[in-house]
Amino acid sequence: MPTLRVELFEGRTPQQKAELAKELTEACVRVLGGSPDAVDILFFDVAKQDWSTGGVMWSDKGK
Structure with a gap:
C-alpha cells in the first residue's frame, strides 16, 4: 500500500x-483496496518563506 507525503504550509x-x-486513508482503501493499516501518511510543515511558486516566495505574496 502507499506512503503519502503531504506538504502543507505550517499552521494546520x-x-x-x-x-x-x-x-486520505479511506480514499486509498476504497480505490486501491487493502487494509487501512497499510497506508502511511507523512506530514511536512513548510514555512511560507521556504516555498516558492512561479518564482515568487509565498512569504512575499500580498506585500
Missing part, C-alpha cells in the same frame, strides 16, 4: 491533520 492543527489522514 493536529485535528486538521488527523481528519485529513482519515480521509
Whole structure:
C-alpha cells in the first residue's frame, strides 16, 4: 500500500491533520483496496518563506 507525503504550509492543527489522514486513508482503501493499516501518511510543515511558486516566495505574496 502507499506512503503519502503531504506538504502543507505550517499552521494546520493536529485535528486538521488527523481528519485529513482519515480521509486520505479511506480514499486509498476504497480505490486501491487493502487494509487501512497499510497506508502511511507523512506530514511536512513548510514555512511560507521556504516555498516558492512561479518564482515568487509565498512569504512575499500580498506585500
